[in-house]
Amino acid sequence: MEWKYLAGPACAGLCASICLAASDAPNVPPASHFKVVEQIVAKVNGDIITEDELQTLKKQLAEQLHQQRETGAQFEQDYNQQVKNILEHKIDQLLLIQKGKDLGVKVDPEVTKYMAKLQLQSGIVDTDKFHDYIRKESGMPYADFVDRAKDHYLSQAVIGSEVARNINFTDQEIQNYYDTHKKEFIKKEKVYLSEILISTKGKDAAGVAAAKKKAELIAAEASHGEKFSDLAQDNSDAETAKSGGFLGGYSKGELSSVFVKAVWDLPKGAVTKPIKIATGWEVLKVDDHTKNGLESVADAKEEIENDLYGKKIQPKVRQYLTQLREKAFLQIKPGYVDTGAAPGQNTTWQEAAKLKPETVTKAEVEQRTRHKRLFGVIPIPGTKTTVTGKSSSR
Numbered sequence: 001m002e003w004k005y006l007a008g009p010a011c012a013g014l015c016a017s018i019c020l021a022a023s024d025a026p027n028v029p030p031a032s033h034f035k036v037v038e039q040i041v042a043k044v045n046g047d048i049i050t051e052d053e054l055q056t057l058k059k060q061l062a063e064q065l066h067q068q069r070e071t072g073a074q075f076e077q078d079y080n081q082q083v084k085n086i087l088e089h090k091i092d093q094l095l096l097i098q099k100g101k102d103l104g105v106k107v108d109p110e111v112t113k114y115m116a117k118l119q120l121q122s123g124i125v126d127t128d129k130f131h132d133y134i135r136k137e138s139g140m141p142y143a144d145f146v147d148r149a150k151d152h153y154l155s156q157a158v159i160g161s162e163v164a165r166n167i168n169f170t171d172q173e174i175q176n177y178y179d180t181h182k183k184e185f186i187k188k189e190k191v192y193l194s195e196i197l198i199s200t201k202g203k204d205a206a207g208v209a210a211a212k213k214k215a216e217l218i219a220a221e222a223s224h225g226e227k228f229s230d231l232a233q234d235n236s237d238a239e240t241a242k243s244g245g246f247l248g249g250y251s252k253g254e255l256s257s258v259f260v261k262a263v264w265d266l267p268k269g270a271v272t273k274p275i276k277i278a279t280g281w282e283v284l285k286v287d288d289h290t291k292n293g294l295e296s297v298a299d300a301k302e303e304i305e306n307d308l309y310g311k312k313i314q315p316k317v318r319q320y321l322t323q324l325r326e327k328a329f330l331q332i333k334p335g336y337v338d339t340g341a342a343p344g345q346n347t348t349w350q351e352a353a354k355l356k357p358e359t360v361t362k363a364e365v366e367q368r369t370r371h372k373r374l375f376g377v378i379p380i381p382g383t384k385t386t387v388t389g390k391s392s393s394r
Helices: 009-014 051-067 072-083 086-103 108-122 127-138 142-162 171-180 205-223 228-235 239-243 257-263 297-327 362-369
Strands: 003-007 019-022 040-044 047-050 190-199 246-250 275-277 280-290 330-332 358-360
Touching (some): 047 086, 051 072, 086 297, 108 127, 108 142, 108 228, 127 142, 142 297, 190 257, 205 228, 205 280, 228 239, 239 246, 246 280, 257 275
Antiparallel strands (some): 003 019, 040 330, 190 280, 275 280
């Protein structure tokens, strides 16, 4: 018996939910033979959004707020404020993914690199065991987790190419910001460092020598342009590896004399040779070195541009998503609200009884609904809905 999923008049009684029926049955089966798979609440071009997906996202929001240790009235206030935008964010995501596919954007290298870093951080070498780890921690099959990562990078690539690249700052804008925020640019002398630690703990003489050689190679790679944060994540034995090795800022009195001698007079961006410490070999990078007093506008320019970018990108992204909505086939079921709706756009839900009957295969429906699971404790880019940071295209 061949099974098909039916949409249209055959499902009118189920409010346009996806139904299951036997296509070769001699007579139309009774209603009890139909099974509601998902309750559709919105249609976005060729994709659908289901009630189950929205409920899952609401649960995720609550978990995120609890992780931030919000309770009581504060939790209720933040949850009620953010939950009303759940459908808007889901529509945003689908529109960006669809646009990325239309543009032919390729993000496979970024996804592969991200998954490799996750595996390195997990300490699991065996591929099958790593897939099991992802499934256990995220609550979804490994392939779905990878697809979700791909969707994130695809969305960000679209924002970068279609929105961020058009954001620029004039010298006057930078000067005006500097003039009105001078108190923020009064600095105390500090050196900001990142580290890569190659541990020698528990190693014999040969192991210590090998650790030193590895540290020397890494220092050379960093000095010749390799991204320090990537080298740290891939090689460092320090706790800071997950954050790209970033240590923070230190005044002269907060550093050991060995580190002061190694870094204090180095220019921004410089990398030290390996420094022997009790636990191994340390390679340091000078991320910044602020002096006492008011920074010049030239020294503050990067910080100013980052802040201005954050202020400009949000309305620009919202404007772009409104344009995508205006060109989209978008229907929303009564009782659900898209808080990012394009003004004047008709998104009235069309009842299934008024639609032309159509059939889709079971595989097609499963493909549409396979990404409804939530992330667990494994971090993945894109879990926040705001867009911050400096454009990678700048």
